[in-house]
Amino acid sequence: MDLLRFITAGSVDDGKSTLIGRLLYDSKSIMIDHLEALEKQSKNKEDGEIDLALLTDGLRAEREQGITIDVAYKYFATPKRKFIIADAPGHVQYTRNMVTGASNADLAIILIDARHGVVEQTRRHSIIASLLNIPHVIVAINKMDLVAYSEDVYNNIVIDYAEVAKKLGLKDVRYIPISALNGDNIVEKAASISWYEGPSLLSILETVELADDIDLVRARFPVQYVIRPQTEELHDYRGYAGKINSGIYKKGDPVTVLPAGIPTTIKAIEHNGKEVEETFAPQSVVLHLKDDIDISRGDLIVKNDHPPVVSNEIEALLCWMDHKALVPGNKYLLQINSKQVRSVIKEISYRLDVHSLEQINAPETVALNDIVKVTIKTAGPIAYDAYHTLRTNGGAILIDETSHVTVGACMIQ
Structure with missing residues (x-):
């Protein structure tokens, strides 16, 4: 099962934490004891509702102010995919936190309050998503229940954001009307938004294609560890362990060790403790080279066709x-x-x-x-x-x- 890392971003009070809470709650990804604790802490207990934002607003200062300050990471899985969610702050003074959360993201959910449309914070978060080259963007137009589920309001926001996306060169942008508070279009399609014919948010997250995001042309293998057991059985063993960042490596491939620029050949490849003929990103492997070269942690083993x-x-x-x-x-x-x-x-x-x-x-x-x-x-x-x-x-x-x-x-x- 593959893993999708995504980040939620938007203005203050756009409902990012509530959206994540709703995803976890409706996909039944919350433990019973966690749910019980949430019910006790819930700010909305008097009207019988659970405050789902408390699932991610973990710091006491966040709960006191009702805002997200730090980047909160949550993990959940469905039968189709595993997920890591980063809930990033909306305030300008926490730009660094959003950059941290988005640096490894495959997808960004940018929330827009349906009452306010595209605002300055929306543009700022979209610019950061563009700078960080996030491959996929979902524009979730939230709080549709507060604008009577108006299709016109939704369409106008889509038109406004499309101009932003075009200017920034955002690649794969999808739009969805939601109500995080009510759970509309989060896990299941909502009858209240019958005019929307697309999939639910979770369905998009489960099916967005990640294979195309991996570069299999430019082969890059940063050495993380040099394995030298120096035992009687493995007296001459010298392997270079790491994760293939991109590209495909095959036994017999001519490669170069950088930054020294030393040419050599791949003698053998180990993956999951077995010798294989071929390996590719993002697998973690051990490479064996034909020549005895002085290689240390941080060196880069690349193929010669697309050098860095x-x-x-x-x-x-x-x-x-x-x-x-x-x-x-x-x-x-x-x-x-x-x-x-x-x-x-x-x-x-x-x-x-x-x-x-x-x-x-x-x-x-x-x-x-x-x-x-x-x-x-x-x-x-x-x-x-x-x-x-x-x-x-x-x-x-x-x-x-x-x-x-x-x-x-x-x-x-």
Whole structure:
């Protein structure tokens, strides 16, 4: 069974947490003891209703304010698919939280309040979804019960959002009218929205095609671990373990080890403890190479037909996640997959306005939640792809060398 990672995003009070709660509740993915605790804590207990938003608003501060602050992750499964949900905050000051939640998402559900239509927050979250190259977007027009399930209201919002999607180049966009509070079109089709002929939200989530999102052309295998048992039975065993990010590898394929640029050949492939002739993304495997090469964690084994860029200087869009300001000359550890290298911020080109996509030239400092274009110089060469070409080898993070806190998320250009 495959796994779908998706994120919910929208303005404050658009109903993101309620939507997730409804998905979990109606798909019977809540344990009985959890449900009992929810009933006791429910704010709506006096009228007999359960406050489903409490399923994801786990922090005390969130419950007190009635808003989502942190990214909450929930896991559930149906007979067709497994799911990981990231519930991201709607406030501007939590942009970094949304970037964190969306960085590995296959799909984004963008909620729109049917009473308000497309608002500034809608555009901001759509811009972030575009920047992060999320392959699939569902526009869930919520609170349809508060506009008397009007088809005209729904159609006008679809027309407005289609312009946003076209401008941002969003790829696969689908629209659905829902009421998260009442459960309309969440798990089952709603009789109250009879004019909507499409599937329910859960049905879309279960059937959205993920196979096409995996790049099987550009072969990238970052080494996570070098296996050297050095026992009598396995005296000469040397395997390179990791997860194939993209591409297909076959026994006998000529490959190159980067960033050193050393050519060699795949001698054997192990998958699930057995030798196989061929393996592909996103499998975790052990590769054996023909030549005895000095390879360590973080090196990249690639096939020769579509090589990545190898350089010690990169340009990237950077979402700043630290309270301490970013200024040119600051030094950090840069990590891309399992490769970690020391780096310095060489230049800040511009700040990106996440409301209008306007480029504001050369800010002197970068504050928390800012998205900026930077040039980063690394102590040694790294092998990378452009983020929009290959997400799995184009995303990186910056780490504070003293506190080891992740301070920035990079989308390499």
